[in-house]
Amino acid sequence: MIPSDIEDVLVVERDAFQMPWIRQAFINELMKNPFAHYLVAVDHEQIVGYCGIWIALDEAHITNIAVLSTHRHQGVGRSLLKAVIRRALELEAVSMTLEVRESNADAQRFYKTFGFKKTGIKKGYYTDNCEDAWIMSLTFSQF
Template identity: 45%
Template structure:
């Protein structure tokens, strides 16, 4: 990994960078207030990639019993194609493995081929469809699941 890249837990000081990434990446971005609430959510774990003191990618997951539900994955558009999507997914998988989570799930827009390809690379499999899940466009969501193997830390 590059010397100027750090993967770490989300901190309050990172919220403004996350808001910027959300607004650049999503049709319906999470608000600053929603992201701040996640810092207090006992079920939530968030990882960020910091490069040169700026957050360039982040991902969140909720731990519910022994399952991890990925809530957000985003890479700043100026930093795509550099492997940060891989790094942040690997960080979530590691977090799950260390926390005795046995499976991970997520919803992804049916049209988001880049994300779907990334998730498949890490063993996520299509398990269903949520029709009209995304209220901004009525687009369907693909439901994907991954089993965590013992010792799977990446």
């Protein structure tokens, strides 16, 4: 992802989340966060998905992944997740974690197909409705 992608990424973001990130959040990630890596998925020159990770020391953390609803179930999310795992392995991360809403069973199933397991709960993590987050983790030695 480069700064000129942000307008199109915002379309994906607003389509996918009830509390979408604002433009400035993406600008900060791309311009100011040395730990951040953001990738976009492109179909016929249209940005249809994106995924972000932070990699610090040997740990990778997924900040967000989203695919336009019109392009889901076509393997785009899987390609994005594979690409960020590849990036994390190149940078010698040994594990990857993420938070996902307790109610987001679709995303939980998606992560489980990669071997992520529920490893904890963050109580009331989401400020819009005080929903709990599941912490899900993947250890790369499984690969």
